[in-house]
Amino acid sequence: MTLKTLGAQAAAALDRELMGSGAFSIDQLMELAGLSVSQAVYRVHPPRLGLNILVACGPGNNGGDGLVAARHLFHYGYKPSIYYPKRSNNELYQRLAKQLEDLDVPFVDDFPAALKSTHHIVDAVFGFSFSGEVREPFPAVIRALEETKLPVTSVDAPSSWNIDEGPPKSGLGSNFQPAVLVSLTAPKPLARFFKGRHFVGGRFVSPKIARQYDLDLPQYEGIDQVVEVDHNGQKL
Protein backbone atom coordinates (compact mmCIF):
# COMPACT_ATOMS: atom_id res chain seq x y z
CA MET A 1 0.00 0.00 0.00
CA THR A 2 1.59 3.23 -1.06
CA LEU A 3 0.31 6.74 -1.34
CA LYS A 4 -1.35 7.41 -4.68
CA THR A 5 -0.38 10.85 -5.89
CA LEU A 6 -1.14 13.25 -8.69
CA GLY A 7 1.93 14.70 -10.41
CA ALA A 8 2.21 18.35 -11.36
CA GLN A 9 1.23 17.77 -14.99
CA ALA A 10 -1.67 15.47 -14.12
CA ALA A 11 -2.91 17.94 -11.48
CA ALA A 12 -2.97 20.71 -14.09
CA ALA A 13 -4.80 18.43 -16.54
CA LEU A 14 -7.37 17.44 -13.90
CA ASP A 15 -7.95 21.10 -13.05
CA ARG A 16 -8.52 21.95 -16.72
CA GLU A 17 -10.88 19.00 -17.04
CA LEU A 18 -12.96 20.00 -13.98
CA MET A 19 -13.46 23.45 -15.48
CA GLY A 20 -13.90 22.17 -19.02
CA SER A 21 -16.00 19.07 -19.51
CA GLY A 22 -16.63 18.96 -15.73
CA ALA A 23 -18.51 22.28 -16.00
CA PHE A 24 -17.26 23.66 -12.68
CA SER A 25 -16.47 27.35 -12.45
CA ILE A 26 -13.28 28.45 -10.78
CA ASP A 27 -15.43 30.37 -8.26
CA GLN A 28 -17.07 27.14 -7.20
CA LEU A 29 -13.86 25.10 -7.01
CA MET A 30 -12.01 27.81 -5.11
CA GLU A 31 -14.88 28.19 -2.66
CA LEU A 32 -14.85 24.46 -1.92
CA ALA A 33 -11.03 24.34 -1.78
CA GLY A 34 -10.85 27.25 0.67
CA LEU A 35 -13.65 25.72 2.72
CA SER A 36 -11.65 22.48 2.97
CA VAL A 37 -8.61 24.40 4.18
CA SER A 38 -10.66 26.26 6.79
CA GLN A 39 -12.07 22.99 8.12
CA ALA A 40 -8.58 21.47 8.43
CA VAL A 41 -7.37 24.54 10.32
CA TYR A 42 -10.35 24.27 12.67
CA ARG A 43 -9.48 20.60 13.28
CA VAL A 44 -5.78 21.12 14.06
CA HIS A 45 -6.09 24.55 15.66
CA PRO A 46 -9.51 24.94 17.31
CA PRO A 47 -10.37 28.44 18.55
CA ARG A 48 -9.27 27.66 22.15
CA LEU A 49 -5.65 27.48 20.89
CA GLY A 50 -5.76 31.13 19.83
CA LEU A 51 -7.82 33.14 17.40
CA ASN A 52 -5.13 34.94 15.41
CA ILE A 53 -4.46 33.29 12.06
CA LEU A 54 -2.05 34.83 9.59
CA VAL A 55 -2.79 33.81 6.01
CA ALA A 56 0.06 34.27 3.51
CA CYS A 57 -1.37 34.46 -0.01
CA GLY A 58 0.60 34.12 -3.22
CA PRO A 59 -0.31 35.73 -6.52
CA GLY A 60 -2.18 32.76 -8.06
CA ASN A 61 -4.88 30.20 -7.32
CA ASN A 62 -3.19 28.99 -4.12
CA GLY A 63 -3.48 32.54 -2.78
CA GLY A 64 -7.14 32.58 -3.84
CA ASP A 65 -7.76 29.41 -1.81
CA GLY A 66 -6.16 31.22 1.13
CA LEU A 67 -8.45 34.23 0.73
CA VAL A 68 -11.51 31.98 0.76
CA ALA A 69 -10.21 30.02 3.78
CA ALA A 70 -9.64 33.28 5.67
CA ARG A 71 -13.26 34.33 5.11
CA HIS A 72 -14.60 31.06 6.46
CA LEU A 73 -12.19 31.26 9.42
CA PHE A 74 -13.61 34.71 10.20
CA HIS A 75 -17.13 33.29 10.24
CA TYR A 76 -15.96 30.48 12.58
CA GLY A 77 -14.90 33.19 15.06
CA TYR A 78 -11.18 33.49 14.30
CA LYS A 79 -9.37 36.77 13.73
CA PRO A 80 -7.55 36.24 10.44
CA SER A 81 -5.11 38.70 8.94
CA ILE A 82 -3.85 38.54 5.38
CA TYR A 83 -0.43 39.01 3.85
CA TYR A 84 -1.07 39.45 0.14
CA PRO A 85 1.77 41.44 -1.38
CA LYS A 86 1.28 40.62 -5.07
CA ARG A 87 -2.31 41.34 -5.97
CA SER A 88 -3.13 40.52 -9.52
CA ASN A 89 -5.69 42.17 -11.76
CA ASN A 90 -7.62 38.91 -11.80
CA GLU A 91 -11.23 39.82 -11.17
CA LEU A 92 -11.96 36.78 -9.00
CA TYR A 93 -9.09 37.44 -6.60
CA GLN A 94 -10.11 41.08 -6.37
CA ARG A 95 -13.60 40.04 -5.38
CA LEU A 96 -12.32 37.56 -2.79
CA ALA A 97 -10.16 40.31 -1.28
CA LYS A 98 -13.12 42.72 -1.23
CA GLN A 99 -15.20 40.12 0.64
CA LEU A 100 -12.52 40.14 3.37
CA GLU A 101 -12.29 43.93 3.44
CA ASP A 102 -16.05 44.04 4.05
CA LEU A 103 -15.43 41.91 7.17
CA ASP A 104 -12.74 44.39 8.31
CA VAL A 105 -10.13 41.63 8.04
CA PRO A 106 -6.75 43.42 8.10
CA PHE A 107 -4.25 43.16 5.26
CA VAL A 108 -0.68 43.41 6.61
CA ASP A 109 2.48 44.48 4.79
CA ASP A 110 5.25 43.07 6.96
CA PHE A 111 5.08 39.28 7.19
CA PRO A 112 7.87 38.68 9.72
CA ALA A 113 6.44 41.42 11.96
CA ALA A 114 2.92 40.00 11.68
CA LEU A 115 4.19 36.58 12.77
CA LYS A 116 4.86 37.98 16.23
CA SER A 117 1.19 38.34 17.08
CA THR A 118 -0.31 35.25 15.47
CA HIS A 119 -1.14 31.78 16.74
CA HIS A 120 -1.25 29.84 13.50
CA ILE A 121 -0.12 30.42 9.93
CA VAL A 122 -1.74 29.37 6.67
CA ASP A 123 0.76 29.04 3.82
CA ALA A 124 -1.20 29.73 0.63
CA VAL A 125 1.75 31.12 -1.27
CA PHE A 126 2.46 28.55 -4.01
CA GLY A 127 0.43 25.55 -5.12
CA PHE A 128 0.62 22.73 -7.62
CA SER A 129 1.60 24.97 -10.52
CA PHE A 130 4.77 26.19 -8.76
CA SER A 131 8.10 25.47 -10.36
CA GLY A 132 11.42 27.20 -10.61
CA GLU A 133 12.46 29.86 -8.20
CA VAL A 134 10.80 31.80 -5.42
CA ARG A 135 10.41 35.38 -6.63
CA GLU A 136 10.41 38.58 -4.56
CA PRO A 137 8.98 39.37 -2.09
CA PHE A 138 8.44 35.72 -1.14
CA PRO A 139 11.98 34.55 -0.20
CA ALA A 140 11.66 36.38 3.14
CA VAL A 141 8.30 34.66 3.69
CA ILE A 142 9.76 31.20 3.04
CA ARG A 143 12.66 31.96 5.39
CA ALA A 144 10.21 33.08 8.09
CA LEU A 145 8.15 29.91 7.59
CA GLU A 146 11.33 27.82 7.94
CA GLU A 147 12.35 29.55 11.14
CA THR A 148 9.07 30.03 12.97
CA LYS A 149 8.11 27.81 15.88
CA LEU A 150 4.44 28.44 15.12
CA PRO A 151 2.35 25.74 13.45
CA VAL A 152 1.95 26.22 9.70
CA THR A 153 -0.81 24.73 7.54
CA SER A 154 0.26 24.55 3.90
CA VAL A 155 -2.30 24.52 1.11
CA ASP A 156 -1.59 21.76 -1.43
CA ALA A 157 2.19 22.18 -1.15
CA PRO A 158 4.71 23.51 1.35
CA SER A 159 5.62 26.66 -0.59
CA SER A 160 9.01 26.44 -2.35
CA TRP A 161 8.86 22.63 -2.57
CA ASN A 162 8.99 21.05 -6.00
CA ILE A 163 5.60 19.43 -6.66
CA ASP A 164 7.07 16.19 -7.99
CA GLU A 165 10.38 16.04 -6.14
CA GLY A 166 9.72 17.57 -2.73
CA PRO A 167 11.83 20.00 -0.72
CA PRO A 168 14.83 21.74 -2.29
CA LYS A 169 18.05 19.81 -1.58
CA SER A 170 19.68 22.91 -0.15
CA GLY A 171 19.10 26.60 0.37
CA LEU A 172 15.77 28.39 0.63
CA GLY A 173 12.95 26.06 1.67
CA SER A 174 15.14 23.03 2.33
CA ASN A 175 14.36 23.23 6.04
CA PHE A 176 10.67 24.05 5.66
CA GLN A 177 8.52 21.31 7.17
CA PRO A 178 5.02 22.60 7.98
CA ALA A 179 2.95 21.02 10.74
CA VAL A 180 -0.04 20.42 8.48
CA LEU A 181 -0.62 19.84 4.78
CA VAL A 182 -4.02 20.04 3.08
CA SER A 183 -3.84 18.25 -0.26
CA LEU A 184 -6.60 19.46 -2.54
CA THR A 185 -8.25 16.88 -4.82
CA ALA A 186 -5.37 14.41 -4.22
CA PRO A 187 -1.88 14.37 -2.64
CA LYS A 188 0.92 15.51 -4.90
CA PRO A 189 4.19 13.50 -5.05
CA LEU A 190 5.85 15.95 -2.62
CA ALA A 191 3.57 14.55 0.11
CA ARG A 192 6.00 11.60 0.40
CA PHE A 193 8.51 14.00 1.97
CA PHE A 194 6.02 15.55 4.35
CA LYS A 195 6.16 14.48 8.01
CA GLY A 196 3.24 16.31 9.67
CA ARG A 197 -0.54 15.89 9.82
CA HIS A 198 -1.95 15.33 6.38
CA PHE A 199 -5.48 16.11 5.24
CA VAL A 200 -7.10 15.59 1.87
CA GLY A 201 -9.86 17.99 0.80
CA GLY A 202 -11.92 18.94 -2.21
CA ARG A 203 -15.01 16.79 -1.95
CA PHE A 204 -16.18 17.27 -5.52
CA VAL A 205 -14.14 14.73 -7.48
CA SER A 206 -16.44 12.32 -9.31
CA PRO A 207 -15.83 8.56 -9.28
CA LYS A 208 -15.27 8.81 -13.06
CA ILE A 209 -12.51 11.39 -12.71
CA ALA A 210 -10.95 9.35 -9.89
CA ARG A 211 -10.82 6.27 -12.15
CA GLN A 212 -9.46 8.27 -15.05
CA TYR A 213 -6.61 9.71 -12.97
CA ASP A 214 -6.12 6.56 -10.85
CA LEU A 215 -6.90 8.37 -7.60
CA ASP A 216 -8.19 6.93 -4.35
CA LEU A 217 -11.23 8.96 -3.35
CA PRO A 218 -10.69 9.63 0.35
CA GLN A 219 -13.17 8.20 2.87
CA TYR A 220 -14.75 11.40 4.13
CA GLU A 221 -16.90 11.25 7.28
CA GLY A 222 -20.43 12.67 7.38
CA ILE A 223 -20.52 16.14 5.90
CA ASP A 224 -16.79 16.82 6.33
CA GLN A 225 -14.95 18.51 3.48
CA VAL A 226 -11.57 17.15 4.67
CA VAL A 227 -10.28 13.83 5.93
CA GLU A 228 -7.05 13.18 7.81
CA VAL A 229 -4.91 10.45 6.24
CA ASP A 230 -1.79 8.48 7.16
CA HIS A 231 1.41 8.28 5.10
CA ASN A 232 -0.25 5.74 2.80
CA GLY A 233 -3.19 8.03 2.16
CA GLN A 234 -5.53 5.88 4.26
CA LYS A 235 -8.07 7.50 6.56
CA LEU A 236 -6.82 7.89 10.14
Added chain:
Amino acid sequence: MTLKTLGAQAAAALDRELMGSGAFSIDQLMELAGLSVSQAVYRVHPPRLGLNILVACGPGNNGGDGLVAARHLFHYGYKPSIYYPKRSNNELYQRLAKQLEDLDVPFVDDFPAALKSTHHIVDAVFGFSFSGEVREPFPAVIRALEETKLPVTSVDAPSSWNIDEGPPKSGLGSNFQPAVLVSLTAPKPLARFFKGRHFVGGRFVSPKIARQYDLDLPQYEGIDQVVEVDHNGQKL
Protein backbone atom coordinates in the same frame (compact mmCIF):
# COMPACT_ATOMS: atom_id res chain seq x y z
CA MET B 1 -38.36 38.25 21.61
CA THR B 2 -39.81 37.72 18.17
CA LEU B 3 -38.40 36.27 15.00
CA LYS B 4 -36.57 38.85 12.90
CA THR B 5 -37.37 38.31 9.27
CA LEU B 6 -36.40 39.61 5.87
CA GLY B 7 -39.35 40.53 3.63
CA ALA B 8 -39.48 39.63 -0.04
CA GLN B 9 -38.33 43.08 -1.20
CA ALA B 10 -35.55 43.31 1.37
CA ALA B 11 -34.37 39.79 0.51
CA ALA B 12 -34.11 40.76 -3.14
CA ALA B 13 -32.22 43.95 -2.22
CA LEU B 14 -29.82 42.03 0.03
CA ASP B 15 -29.18 39.52 -2.75
CA ARG B 16 -28.39 42.32 -5.21
CA GLU B 17 -26.11 43.93 -2.65
CA LEU B 18 -24.16 40.71 -1.99
CA MET B 19 -23.49 40.37 -5.70
CA GLY B 20 -22.91 44.08 -6.25
CA SER B 21 -20.88 45.92 -3.63
CA GLY B 22 -20.44 42.64 -1.72
CA ALA B 23 -18.46 41.24 -4.67
CA PHE B 24 -19.83 37.70 -4.37
CA SER B 25 -20.52 35.77 -7.54
CA ILE B 26 -23.75 33.87 -7.88
CA ASP B 27 -21.66 30.69 -8.29
CA GLN B 28 -20.18 31.25 -4.85
CA LEU B 29 -23.45 32.12 -3.13
CA MET B 30 -25.31 29.23 -4.72
CA GLU B 31 -22.56 26.81 -3.74
CA LEU B 32 -22.74 27.93 -0.12
CA ALA B 33 -26.55 27.97 -0.12
CA GLY B 34 -26.77 24.45 -1.54
CA LEU B 35 -24.12 23.29 0.92
CA SER B 36 -26.24 24.66 3.80
CA VAL B 37 -29.27 22.77 2.53
CA SER B 38 -27.29 19.53 2.23
CA GLN B 39 -26.05 19.88 5.81
CA ALA B 40 -29.59 20.44 7.11
CA VAL B 41 -30.80 17.35 5.24
CA TYR B 42 -27.94 15.33 6.73
CA ARG B 43 -28.95 16.54 10.21
CA VAL B 44 -32.67 15.72 9.94
CA HIS B 45 -32.34 12.69 7.70
CA PRO B 46 -28.99 10.94 8.29
CA PRO B 47 -28.10 8.16 5.85
CA ARG B 48 -29.38 5.39 8.18
CA LEU B 49 -32.94 6.71 7.55
CA GLY B 50 -32.67 5.89 3.85
CA LEU B 51 -30.44 7.03 1.04
CA ASN B 52 -32.96 8.00 -1.61
CA ILE B 53 -33.53 11.74 -1.77
CA LEU B 54 -35.76 13.26 -4.40
CA VAL B 55 -34.89 16.88 -5.17
CA ALA B 56 -37.58 18.94 -6.90
CA CYS B 57 -35.99 21.90 -8.66
CA GLY B 58 -37.80 24.93 -9.99
CA PRO B 59 -36.68 27.07 -12.93
CA GLY B 60 -34.82 29.76 -10.94
CA ASN B 61 -32.25 30.24 -8.20
CA ASN B 62 -34.12 28.06 -5.72
CA GLY B 63 -33.79 25.20 -8.19
CA GLY B 64 -30.08 26.00 -8.53
CA ASP B 65 -29.67 25.69 -4.76
CA GLY B 66 -31.36 22.30 -5.04
CA LEU B 67 -28.97 21.15 -7.76
CA VAL B 68 -25.97 22.10 -5.61
CA ALA B 69 -27.48 20.42 -2.54
CA ALA B 70 -28.05 17.23 -4.53
CA ARG B 71 -24.37 17.12 -5.56
CA HIS B 72 -23.20 17.44 -1.96
CA LEU B 73 -25.74 14.81 -0.86
CA PHE B 74 -24.27 12.44 -3.46
CA HIS B 75 -20.80 12.98 -2.01
CA TYR B 76 -22.18 12.28 1.51
CA GLY B 77 -23.26 8.86 0.25
CA TYR B 78 -26.92 9.49 -0.57
CA LYS B 79 -28.61 8.48 -3.81
CA PRO B 80 -30.28 11.68 -4.99
CA SER B 81 -32.55 11.91 -7.96
CA ILE B 82 -33.65 15.14 -9.57
CA TYR B 83 -36.97 16.38 -10.87
CA TYR B 84 -36.13 19.42 -13.00
CA PRO B 85 -38.83 19.86 -15.60
CA LYS B 86 -38.20 23.50 -16.60
CA ARG B 87 -34.55 23.83 -17.48
CA SER B 88 -33.58 27.33 -18.41
CA ASN B 89 -30.86 28.46 -20.80
CA ASN B 90 -29.02 29.98 -17.84
CA GLU B 91 -25.43 28.88 -18.18
CA LEU B 92 -24.90 28.39 -14.43
CA TYR B 93 -27.88 26.05 -14.01
CA GLN B 94 -26.76 24.10 -17.07
CA ARG B 95 -23.36 23.60 -15.51
CA LEU B 96 -24.84 22.55 -12.15
CA ALA B 97 -26.98 19.97 -13.97
CA LYS B 98 -23.95 18.71 -15.92
CA GLN B 99 -22.05 18.23 -12.66
CA LEU B 100 -24.86 15.91 -11.51
CA GLU B 101 -24.98 14.05 -14.82
CA ASP B 102 -21.25 13.35 -14.44
CA LEU B 103 -22.09 11.64 -11.12
CA ASP B 104 -24.75 9.54 -12.90
CA VAL B 105 -27.42 11.16 -10.74
CA PRO B 106 -30.75 10.34 -12.43
CA PHE B 107 -33.12 13.04 -13.66
CA VAL B 108 -36.73 11.86 -13.43
CA ASP B 109 -39.76 13.02 -15.40
CA ASP B 110 -42.68 11.89 -13.27
CA PHE B 111 -42.62 13.46 -9.82
CA PRO B 112 -45.57 11.60 -8.24
CA ALA B 113 -44.15 8.29 -9.52
CA ALA B 114 -40.66 9.11 -8.22
CA LEU B 115 -42.09 9.80 -4.76
CA LYS B 116 -42.90 6.12 -4.40
CA SER B 117 -39.26 5.11 -4.12
CA THR B 118 -37.78 7.93 -2.10
CA HIS B 119 -37.12 8.44 1.61
CA HIS B 120 -36.90 12.21 1.77
CA ILE B 121 -37.84 15.12 -0.48
CA VAL B 122 -36.11 18.43 -1.02
CA ASP B 123 -38.47 21.16 -2.19
CA ALA B 124 -36.33 23.58 -4.21
CA VAL B 125 -39.15 24.69 -6.48
CA PHE B 126 -39.78 28.33 -5.54
CA GLY B 127 -37.78 30.67 -3.33
CA PHE B 128 -37.94 34.23 -2.04
CA SER B 129 -38.71 35.73 -5.44
CA PHE B 130 -41.91 33.69 -5.83
CA SER B 131 -45.19 35.53 -6.12
CA GLY B 132 -48.42 35.03 -7.91
CA GLU B 133 -49.52 31.68 -9.17
CA VAL B 134 -47.94 28.26 -9.49
CA ARG B 135 -47.38 27.62 -13.19
CA GLU B 136 -47.38 24.29 -15.03
CA PRO B 137 -46.06 21.69 -14.48
CA PHE B 138 -45.68 22.57 -10.79
CA PRO B 139 -49.29 22.42 -9.50
CA ALA B 140 -49.07 18.61 -9.51
CA VAL B 141 -45.81 18.84 -7.57
CA ILE B 142 -47.33 21.09 -4.90
CA ARG B 143 -50.31 18.75 -4.62
CA ALA B 144 -47.99 15.78 -4.20
CA LEU B 145 -46.00 17.66 -1.54
CA GLU B 146 -49.25 18.44 0.30
CA GLU B 147 -50.36 14.84 0.24
CA THR B 148 -47.18 12.89 0.85
CA LYS B 149 -46.42 11.35 4.23
CA LEU B 150 -42.70 11.62 3.50
CA PRO B 151 -40.60 14.31 5.18
CA VAL B 152 -40.02 17.38 3.01
CA THR B 153 -37.20 19.90 3.43
CA SER B 154 -38.10 23.22 1.82
CA VAL B 155 -35.41 25.60 0.65
CA ASP B 156 -36.07 29.17 1.83
CA ALA B 157 -39.84 28.84 1.40
CA PRO B 158 -42.44 26.09 1.30
CA SER B 159 -43.16 26.32 -2.41
CA SER B 160 -46.46 28.06 -3.24
CA TRP B 161 -46.41 30.07 0.02
CA ASN B 162 -46.41 33.84 -0.22
CA ILE B 163 -43.06 35.08 1.07
CA ASP B 164 -44.54 37.83 3.23
CA GLU B 165 -47.95 36.37 4.05
CA GLY B 166 -47.40 32.63 4.35
CA PRO B 167 -49.55 29.77 3.06
CA PRO B 168 -52.42 30.41 0.64
CA LYS B 169 -55.70 30.76 2.52
CA SER B 170 -57.31 28.09 0.37
CA GLY B 171 -56.66 25.88 -2.60
CA LEU B 172 -53.28 24.73 -3.88
CA GLY B 173 -50.60 24.82 -1.19
CA SER B 174 -52.90 25.76 1.67
CA ASN B 175 -52.31 22.37 3.29
CA PHE B 176 -48.58 22.20 2.57
CA GLN B 177 -46.60 22.12 5.81
CA PRO B 178 -43.09 20.70 5.22
CA ALA B 179 -41.22 18.95 8.03
CA VAL B 180 -38.14 21.14 7.62
CA LEU B 181 -37.40 24.65 6.41
CA VAL B 182 -33.93 25.94 5.61
CA SER B 183 -33.99 29.74 5.60
CA LEU B 184 -31.08 31.09 3.58
CA THR B 185 -29.41 34.27 4.86
CA ALA B 186 -32.37 34.99 7.17
CA PRO B 187 -35.93 33.73 7.78
CA LYS B 188 -38.58 35.26 5.58
CA PRO B 189 -41.89 36.45 7.11
CA LEU B 190 -43.58 33.20 6.01
CA ALA B 191 -41.51 31.40 8.65
CA ARG B 192 -44.03 32.60 11.28
CA PHE B 193 -46.54 30.17 9.77
CA PHE B 194 -44.15 27.25 9.66
CA LYS B 195 -44.49 24.54 12.31
CA GLY B 196 -41.60 22.13 11.66
CA ARG B 197 -37.86 22.09 12.29
CA HIS B 198 -36.30 25.35 11.20
CA PHE B 199 -32.68 25.87 10.16
CA VAL B 200 -30.91 29.03 9.10
CA GLY B 201 -28.03 28.76 6.64
CA GLY B 202 -25.80 30.87 4.46
CA ARG B 203 -22.78 31.60 6.64
CA PHE B 204 -21.43 34.47 4.58
CA VAL B 205 -23.45 37.46 5.77
CA SER B 206 -21.13 40.14 7.15
CA PRO B 207 -21.86 41.93 10.43
CA LYS B 208 -22.22 45.15 8.39
CA ILE B 209 -24.93 43.69 6.17
CA ALA B 210 -26.65 42.22 9.21
CA ARG B 211 -26.78 45.68 10.85
CA GLN B 212 -27.93 47.32 7.64
CA TYR B 213 -30.86 44.90 7.22
CA ASP B 214 -31.51 44.55 10.97
CA LEU B 215 -30.84 40.80 10.96
CA ASP B 216 -29.77 38.59 13.84
CA LEU B 217 -26.73 36.65 12.66
CA PRO B 218 -27.43 33.10 13.80
CA GLN B 219 -25.11 31.50 16.37
CA TYR B 220 -23.51 28.82 14.23
CA GLU B 221 -21.52 26.05 15.96
CA GLY B 222 -17.97 25.20 14.93
CA ILE B 223 -17.70 24.83 11.18
CA ASP B 224 -21.43 24.24 10.61
CA GLN B 225 -23.09 25.98 7.69
CA VAL B 226 -26.54 25.70 9.29
CA VAL B 227 -28.00 26.20 12.72
CA GLU B 228 -31.33 24.96 14.03
CA VAL B 229 -33.47 27.70 15.57
CA ASP B 230 -36.67 27.92 17.58
CA HIS B 231 -39.78 29.92 16.63
CA ASN B 232 -38.07 33.09 17.86
CA GLY B 233 -35.03 32.51 15.68
CA GLN B 234 -32.87 31.57 18.69
CA LYS B 235 -30.42 28.71 18.46
CA LEU B 236 -31.83 25.44 19.75
